[in-house]
Amino acid sequence: MLNRFGFSLAPGAAERAVRDDELLVSHHWPGPRTIAVVNGKGGAGKTPSTVLLSAVFARFGGAGVLAWDNNQTRGTLGWRTDTGPHDHTLFELLPETDRLLGAGAQSADLARYVHHQAREKYDVLRSKPIRLAQENRLRSEDIDAIHAVATKYYRLIIIDSGNDESDPMWLRMIDHADQIVVATTTRDDHAEAGALLLEALEDRDERSARLARQSVVVVTQADPKATPADVDQVVTGYRDLAREVVAIPFDHEMVDGHLRLGALAPATQTAWLAAGAAVARGL
Numbered sequence: 209m210l211n212r213f214g215f216s217l218a219p220g221a222a223e224r225a226v227r228d229d230e231l232l233v234s235h236h237w238p239g240p241r242t243i244a245v246v247n248g249k250g251g252a253g254k255t256p257s258t259v260l261l262s263a264v265f266a267r268f269g270g271a272g273v274l275a276w277d278n279n280q281t282r283g284t285l286g287w288r289t290d291t292g293p294h295d296h297t298l299f300e301l302l303p304e305t306d307r308l309l310g311a312g313a314q315s316a317d318l319a320r321y322v323h324h325q326a327r328e329k330y331d332v333l334r335s336k337p338i339r340l341a342q343e344n345r346l347r348s349e350d351i352d353a354i355h356a357v358a359t360k361y362y363r364l365i366i367i368d369s370g371n372d373e374s375d376p377m378w379l380r381m382i383d384h385a386d387q388i389v390v391a392t393t394t395r396d397d398h399a400e401a402g403a404l405l406l407e408a409l410e411d412r413d414e415r416s417a418r419l420a421r422q423s424v425v426v427v428t429q430a431d432p433k434a435t436p437a438d439v440d441q442v443v444t445g446y447r448d449l450a451r452e453v454v455a456i457p458f459d460h461e462m463v464d465g466h467l468r469l470g471a472l473a474p475a476t477q478t479a480w481l482a483a484g485a486a487v488a489r490g491l
Contacts, residue, residue: 226478226481228485229481229485230481232485232489233265233268233269233484233488234268234269234270235269236269236363237491240358240359240362240363240365241363241364241365241386241387241491242358242359242364242365242386243364243365243367243385243387243388243487243491244367244381244382244387244388245257245258245366245367245368245369245391246373246378246382246389246390246391246405247371247391247392247398247401247402248371248372248373248402248404248405249371249397249401249402251393251398252391252392252395252398253391253392253398253426254368255368255467256288256391256467257389257391257428257483258275258285258367258368259275259285259288259289259467260469260483261480261487262274262325262328262330263325263467263468263469263480264469264481264483264484265330265484265488266325266328266329266330267329267469268481268484270329271329272361272362272364273363273364273365273366274322274330274331274361274362274365275289275330275332275333275366275367275368276298276333276354276365276366277298277332277334277335278335278367278368278369278370278377279335279368279370280335280345280346283334283335283368283370285334286323286334286335288465288466288467289323289325289332289466289467290323290324290326290327290332291323292319292322292324296320296321296334297321297333297334297335297336298321298333298334298336298346298354299336300320300321301321301333301354302346302350302353302354304321305356305357306353308357308361309353309357309360318331321333327470328468328469328470331362333354333358345375345377346376346377348376348377348379348380351377351380351381351384352380352384367385373405373408382409382412382419385419386491387424387487387490388419388420388423388424389424389483390405390406390423390424390426390450391426392425392428392442393427393429393430393431394427394430394431394434394441394442395430399427399442399446402425403446403449406423406449406450407420407449420449420450421450421451422451422490423449423450424450424451424452424453424483424486424487425446425449425450425452425453426456427439427442427443427446427453427456428462429455429456429457429458430458430462431458434458443455451486451489452490454479454483454486455479456476456479456480456483457475457476459472459473459476
């Protein structure tokens with residue numbers, strides 16, 4: 209504001225940091241990238257992290273971002289995002305994967321299966337939470353086929369995951385991931401589950417161990433009564449396990465209903481931008 213009145217003031221450190229983060233999340237990589245959002249506990253913030261990271265990358269980097277609900281038990285990604293002009297899910301897309309991978313397919317064909325988020329410019333591939341878990345389970349080769357379609361048409365795929373780390377859907381997602389994001393709140397059981405998951409990946413194979421070491425942890429203050437010391441305790445506990453840890457302040461707009469980056473408080477939006485930049489540094 210002062211510069212508009214003729215002053216010549218350089219941006220402060222906070223403003224420079226925001227600009228740097230915006231530049232990082234605006235980057236387009238040579239080839240598609242896949243991010244898996246994980247935690248073995250329900251309610252740890254996986255879906256909000258998937259939604260808001262997708263919104264950050266789409267807002268600053270443009271189109272070509274897909275949020276995919278890879279959850280065999282009541283995935284809620286579709287409930288927390290806008291619905292398109294149809295009710296299709298990955299189960300309608302799956303029989304069409306061969307056609308969509310064919311030479312005659314076009315990107316506009318995907319509008320029949322994904323739900324475009326008009327305000328924030330990314331797409332959502334829903335699961336079908338009204339089905340029983342055994343009806344939602346997919347085979348490893350099904351995940352391969354869906355991922356092949358996703359990487360053909362999108363530059364960035366962010367996958368919301370279920371809680372069963374032994375499920376073939378979950379394991380195959382890890383095989384396709386270029387980076388993982390551990391979502392947790394300040395609750396002890398959420399934080400412990402995320403840490404145990406990273407330790408399990410360290411023991412799985414070398415590629416999984418590398419994903420664990422290069423992971424980003426997003427700590428959301430889901431409880432308004434949590435103190436700064438509570439948040440700092442979780443952040444500090446993860447610093448030796450992950451590449452970066454980012455804290456997100458409490459925000460009433462994240463509690464229930466549809467999630468929109470633009471509806472969050474400015475400080476919360478800045479924190480999610482920092483989380484996106486942390487992810488981008490590892491891609």
